Amino acid sequence: MTMQDVFRPFDGARLGLRSQPHAPLAVLVVLAVTGVAFAGSSYWTSVATSTCATALVVAGTALLFGRLGLVSLCQFALAGISGWATLRIHHALHPPFEVSLVLGGLCASVIGVVWGLPALRIRGLYLALVTLMLAGAFQVVINVTGFPNGGPGLLGQVVDGPRVMMDRPAIARSDQAYLIYVAGLLLSGLLLIELHRVSKAGRAWALIRRSEQMAQASGVRVVFYKAWAFALSGWLAGIGGGAMACTFGQLDSSAFGASESILLFALTVVGGATSWLGVVVAAVLMRAVPALFNQVGVNGFVAMILFGVALVHALINAREGIAGQIIESLKSGKSAGNRAERQ
Amino acid sequence: MIRLENLTVSFGGVTALDALDVELTAPVVGLIGPNGAGKTTLLNVMSGFVTPRGGDVFLAGQRLTHLRPADRARLGLRRTFQQEQVVEELTVWENVQAIADHLADPRRGRAEIARAIGRVGLSGKERMPGAHLNLLERRLVELAKTLVGGPKAILLDEPGAGLDEIESRRLYTLLKDIPGELGAQMVVIDHDAEMISSFCEQTVVLDFGRLLACGPTKAVLNDEAVRRAYLGSASS
């Protein structure tokens, strides 16, 4: 099956902005990012950069959960795998950043599919467990190997002297430029998901999520489309991981524990897995909110407690997450009425 | 068109279908029987979700038994489920398009989708999200989904479940001419013998996995054994 085959037939008229308040929200988010980039605060520029990079990882999680109903708890590990590969390639060959990034993303994508393959026929709790095992395995391995930091050998560990940092992309050396660069990566990631949503693949995922039997009876190659989703989700996580590696020029194994993947999933549910806004909200919760707390001197554990409350709230009251509530509250009372009728 | 040869299915020790040997010839075939008679199991065997212990399924002379569900769909087999399966976040158009994606010729896809939606009377509602449809509309979308991509056989599992008498009648009126138009055979499971007798030329009656009767609907429904096993108890 070819790429064109997957994207055909394509109905551009539905590209996301139909009758929903997406356009103003998107403008708001773009303004926020540009505002941070030009307000001159290094702290918030760097927070916004890691928020955008994290949002890419969230996007992969949201794709699997929101489109296919699949719970994957290894997305941060995939970001770490890509981060490792990106750093390894950079320190070995010093190619342009984009080359390291794409290769890193492909690594995560392939490993996501390979690990997912046996899991493609399972879902729910079992898939969650299998993916959590990958997250745990990665945590164990990376704790021993560490991330390459310019040293010799395969593992690239410096044993004597300072660590070597990875170079920023040539077109985005400054903090501000790099923020815009990563925001651009995020935008392209979200557009990629949106393109899929309105294409053959997105519709096939919708059928699979509704009922795998129905999808099969409709001629859908379920395993292929699931594998495709895993590959895309791994790719997004991988691009996020590569962007993280380049933010500070290095990565630390402590940031890629299995618990991070679990937190990421929980916040994806809180933010809302079915819309791009939910992806942004989840990343803001994961990165920007703790940064704000840190800035005003609130204990870092407070954020965790708030996240717990927010998760319970999302599970009970807001099935589409915070993003769903925002979009819903911006919509006309008429569609809100329709919604109530349906329930 | 559809031929079942010596079809046997068992789950554990229970025989769900017992050496079923039948040829479905009429354009619209009714499939009736009391609860647990094996009606849905038979549909599942035909569409490939249940592997028979023995016997074969043929569609237009082609053996299906070894094929997976998606491959059978590509050969022209369509089915619906007891529970409607409309995807809420997709529009009416997209719900049908999602099927056409995999089964229809891409060059004729859009025309086919439009024709299928028009055929079930949902023209003008193409852009309505599945979530906003009422049950009759959902059943109609389900029907439209079976019409794209040149179906050869359409298996409907209680297409009128949950609908009232008038809605059901509207649905059946719609579907009874479809086989003629598309050159496809239709097999309909329904509890309502009244509905079956008004719309189906041929009727198959199952009881405890065995074939109780098969033939012209009128004759079958008047059959003494059928009345005793099923209709008698149902009407008393």
Added chain:
Amino acid sequence: MSFRSGVSAFAVAAAAVVFSGGAHAAPNCGLANGKKADGAPIPIGAIVSATGLDDFSSSAKAASAYFKCVNDNGGINGRPVEYTVLDDQWRPDVSAQAAASLIKDKKVVALVGDMSIPGCGANAAIYKAEGVVDIPAVGVVRECFNSPNIAPINAGPRLSAIGISRFAVEKLNAKSLVCLTPKIPGAAEWICGGMEAWGKLRNVKVSTVTFDPASPDMTSIILQAAAGSPDAVVLTFSKGTVVAALVAAEQQGLDKKTKFVGLASSYALDLPQAVSPYWDGKYHVNLEFAPLDSAGADAQNWRSIMDKYGSANDPRDNFSEAGYLAAKATTQALLSLDPGKIDRAAVTTALKSIKDFKSDILCKPWYFGEGARHNANHSGLTAEVAGDKWKIIGECVDADDPELTEIFAAEKAAK
């Protein structure tokens, strides 16, 4: 979590013991003229790992107390120090954000008194690029001692391990050693690697045993460490885990053949009470600083500054002592500058040229030093469990890490 609560229990106990010492002399700091500084503030920053597996904010609390004292006593020739402490939550990305915030937004002239797990590794590059100097109170990882702009006050676990190995070989007649260490990336190679390199020169057999810090079944870990009947096992972790290790060793009767020694990280005032009398005179640790109850003038001044300018809840531990020293050394260097011309470049030069900073909390004077590696503090005392207290035995011992040859040569040349 038990690790954490163990440490906080230690902090409370340490505070109680020190408080029972009674009244101290008036705090002495900065210009010591009793005048409040009201000039333009001088921004100084610190990054600590406060939220996470453990709370390492005590050094910055002591530095903060010291700077408050300075601000009440004439400041830096009239200019107060504005000290900003950020928590990096043990996360390298947050640490890098904190560094960006301090260096680029707050425009700090230096970082002083920090103790961060990921900080040195995450931020060494930005310190160098922005020409900022960092004087951590306590460096925990390799990068803290291997970066041109970072010079910690403490000796670090690698030297602490070599120091106590030297004690074990010279005073306990050990011929074979085991370095027992939790599996933390980079740490085991750095800490135990130091012992191994040192052992090679001294003809001492050194082997390394690592364990998973997440699931410590101490009995099996300690049995594994003692499997080859080494003469001594060096415990490279902190108090809570050391107590568990000693309890396990006692149950297994391992001390008959094997001695147990530890790093400065297990020097906690309540450790002698936490282990049974069985360990009397049998457990030895290396110290990076003077004992907490030292009667030295600087040690007393530290305690009285903490009493007057710190909070009663601030731990009085070795980290706090080190924070005090970092702030004091920085203040002395800043006082030598023209108050009108205090900018980052001037401060960097001033701090980099700190030499011969004497304190009774340190074995030898501290200095910043040249080059890409800084390890001024490389000698420490040894303490032994004696009843429910620690007893200092012997003199300061130099940790002769073969990696530090250049530093020793430079020190010799300076004399």
